[in-house]
Amino acid sequence: MQTTDAISRGPPDPALKQHASCRPKRHASCLLTATQWQHAADGEWLDANFQLGSGFADHRRGRVREWRMARAATPDLAAAKAVVDQHTSLPTFTPPGPPFDxxxxxxxxxxxxxxxxxxxxxxxxxxxxxxxxxxxxxxxxxxxxxxxxxxxxxxxxxxxxxxxxxxxxxxxxxxxxxxxxxxxxxxxxxxxxxxxxxxxxxxxxxxxxxxxxxxxYHSVGELLANWVTLKTDGKVDALIIGSDEIIPTAPFVKGITTTLEKRLWPAV
Structure with missing residues (x-):
């Protein structure tokens, strides 16, 4: 099973109006929170190429997931930099227990x-x-x-x-x-x-x-997300390709996507 997450930005899509009646409680494929729906209504775009923000397509070799969300006007670069700076200095080793032979x-x-x-x-x-x-x-x-x-x-x-x-x-x-x-x-x-x-x-x-x-792995995903946010000045256009059958893939990917949400949509 393959999982692909795409975090991107693009022009307004007319399909947004077509799916205006779609709500998370009525359609499982629409994975937008009420706050995100309000952002869409206020004029922020949502790429609706795959069922308005979330889509699942079955392929012979696995599942491909495309995820599109709105991007905040002011990404939280300061928070991303703080995390990256913390991990670019040599850590202090703290022994987990007493020494042994x-x-x-x-x-x-x-x-x-x-x-x-x-x-x-x-x-x-x-x-x-x-x-x-x-x-x-x-x-x-x-x-x-x-x-x-x-x-x-x-x-x-x-x-x-x-x-x-x-x-x-x-x-x-x-x-x-x-x-x-x-x-x-x-x-x-x-x-x-x-x-x-x-x-x-x-x-x-x-x-x-x-x-x-x-x-x-979750923390590693968070660090990667903060790094790419900082390196792109908040203009992230990323594709995540993983293997769902590998046990730690889910928390690893979640660490990336949830951190990108916090950094790119800090007000959401």
């Missing part, structure tokens, strides 16, 4: 990491970094190479069990919800199973895993 703790341990796909540069580079850091500390991380086929994920878990690994990392999209029986077998064999770079910090992980190393 990582080399002693991990001596002789083996972790098998199963990325969603070895062809995905995002997860591939994470797996490479994991193996490099493991060598520095003194334990073993092995990547289970695959092409995003669940049957290959199953084989990876079986490999970890048969070769007496200590833990399995489901990395960056490998969904534990489709691996229930295999994860149960791993637990019976004494392995721990955890996810990394999969769930957002506000999402509840699948109960089958022992641990979730979550990422604040």
């Amino acid at each position: 990582a080399a002693k703790c991990m001596a002789g341990k083996k972790i098998l990491t199963i990325p969603v796909s070895s062809a995905n540069p995002f997860t591939k580079n994470i797996a490479i970094a994991m193996t490099q850091v493991a060598k520095q500390i003194g334990f073993q991380v092995v990547e289970w190479e695959n092409q995003a086929r669940p049957t290959q994920w199953v084989q990876g878990i079986e490999f970890a069990i048969n070769n007496k690994f200590d833990a399995i990392d489901l990395l960056g999209g490998t969904n534990p919800a489709v691996l229930g029986p295999q994860i149960a077998d791993a637990h019976k064999a004494g392995l721990q199973v955890f996810t990394s770079h999969l769930y957002e910090t506000i999402q509840k992980p699948d109960p089958s895993v022992d641990l979730s190393l979550a990422i604040p």
